[in-house]
Amino acid sequence: MALIFIRTAVIFITLLAVMRLMGKSQIGEMQPFEFVITLLIAELACIPMADSSIPLLYGIVSIVTIFILHQIIWLLDLWFKPMKTVICGKPSVVINRDGVDYYQLKKNNLDVSDLVESMRAAGYFNLDDVYYGLYEANGSFSALEKESKGEEKNSLPLLLVDSGKADKKNLAKCGLGREEFYGFLKSQNARERDVLAMTVNPEGRVYFQKKGEKYKILKLKVEKTW
Amino acid sequence: MVKSISYTLAAIALCVGLFIFYEWYLNKQFTEFSDAVETLYEKTENRTANREDGYAVKTMWADKKAKLNVFIPHNDISYVDYWLSEACGHIYAGDYEGALPKVEVLREISVNLPHAYSIRLENVF
Numbered sequence: 001m002a003l004i005f006i007r008t009a010v011i012f013i014t015l016l017a018v019m020r021l022m023g024k025s026q027i028g029e030m031q032p033f034e035f036v037i038t039l040l041i042a043e044l045a046c047i048p049m050a051d052s053s054i055p056l057l058y059g060i061v062s063i064v065t066i067f068i069l070h071q072i073i074w075l076l077d078l079w080f081k082p083m084k085t086v087i088c089g090k091p092s093v094v095i096n097r098d099g100v101d102y103y104q105l106k107k108n109n110l111d112v113s114d115l116v117e118s119m120r121a122a123g124y125f126n127l128d129d130v131y132y133g134l135y136e137a138n139g140s141f142s143a144l145e146k147e148s149k150g151e152e153k154n155s156l157p158l159l160l161v162d163s164g165k166a167d168k169k170n171l172a173k174c175g176l177g178r179e180e181f182y183g184f185l186k187s188q189n190a191r192e193r194d195v196l197a198m199t200v201n202p203e204g205r206v207y208f209q210k211k212g213e214k215y216k217i218l219k220l221k222v223e224k225t226w
Numbered sequence: 227m228v229k230s231i232s233y234t235l236a237a238i239a240l241c242v243g244l245f246i247f248y249e250w251y252l253n254k255q256f257t258e259f260s261d262a263v264e265t266l267y268e269k270t271e272n273r274t275a276n277r278e279d280g281y282a283v284k285t286m287w288a289d290k291k292a293k294l295n296v297f298i299p300h301n302d303i304s305y306v307d308y309w310l311s312e313a314c315g316h317i318y319a320g321d322y323e324g325a326l327p328k329v330e331v332l333r334e335i336s337v338n339l340p341h342a343y344s345i346r347l348e349n350v351f
Contacts, residue, residue, distance in 0.1 A: 001241075001244055001245050001248035001249075001297070001343075002245035002248070002249070002345050003343060003344070003345055003349050003350065005241060005245065006345065006350050007350060010350065052300065053299055053300040053301045054299055054300075055295065055296055055297060055298065055299065055300070057296055057297065058299075061241070061244070064237055064240070064241060065241070067234075067237055068234060068237050068238055068241065071230060071231075071233070071234035071237075072234070074230075075231070075234075
């Protein structure tokens with residue numbers, strides 16, 4: 001029976017470590033250890049229930065083990081703050097006053113399109129709508145919005161460059177030809193792979209940020225509207 | 227907070243108690259069964275085992291397995307059932323040559339099965 005306890009603890013710790021390594025994109029509104037418990041508990045309850053060759057006691061011991069581990073983690077969270085960072089992680093500031101923080105995005109296994117998606121879900125359609133944007137330890141997105149947010153209410157920006165890769169579909173959607181696009185990059189003294197994020201809205205307002213540099217708001221003539 | 231800590235400590239105490247009981251109970255049951263199988267082996271080897279001996283071991287095992295079903299996977303119990311029935315079948319027919327290898331397997335199982343549930347690195351992984 002102690003074997004079941006140890007085996008459950010080993011699986012729990014392994015899953016927790018993997019969830020922490022996967023970053024915030026895999027969690028979604030739960031603390032990593034809560035997510036691991038959710039993953040495990042259903043299986044632990046179901047397998048002995050459905051498979052009559054396994055004593056029900058094995059399932060009960062595993063579930064009690066999960067309870068004990070949950071309580072231990074909860075107590076560690078309360079009493080030892082460094083452990084909270086190790087177990088649950090810490091918030092990542094992915095947008096600061098310089099724009100998108102590429103290092104923090106990579107650290108959390110995210111790219112600019114994931115960030116844009118999170119921002120849209122939070123009600124921000126432009127990357128410069130917020131002073132600060134951060135992913136909480138549970139994977140949810142929080143932001144400190146700018147007073148000027150929403151000045152361009154009727155426009156949806158398209159992501160033209162995401163982490164050094166141009167999105168050809170979006171380029172076509174806004175009627176931007178290859179020459180015009182690369183001409184624009186050249187005017188900014190940038191190559192495609194140097195650009196961290198570039199969005200454009202139907203009014204031609206461009207959010208442009210090179211890797212390791214502060215973002216700029218520029219103008220670009222777009223042929224089509226969307 | 228105090229309530230939560232109390233529940234946690236109670237759960238830990240319950241688990242530790244269960245683990246100690248489990249180890250002790252499993253060892254006790256299998257030691258008794260192993261002794262019975264050992265006796266049956268010696269009698270089979272000496273060609274003195276009879277229907278009553280086989281029946282006695284079977285009855286003992288039936289009594290034990292009713293309780294062991296709570297603690298060990300039922301497939302392992304079926305495994306013992308299978309080899310015990312085979313061995314007893316040969317003994318009932320007076321076929322000692324055929325019974326001896328079966329009782330030997332049973333002897334091995336009764337000694338080694340409890341080790342599969344003890345805390346060892348190879349069992350954890």
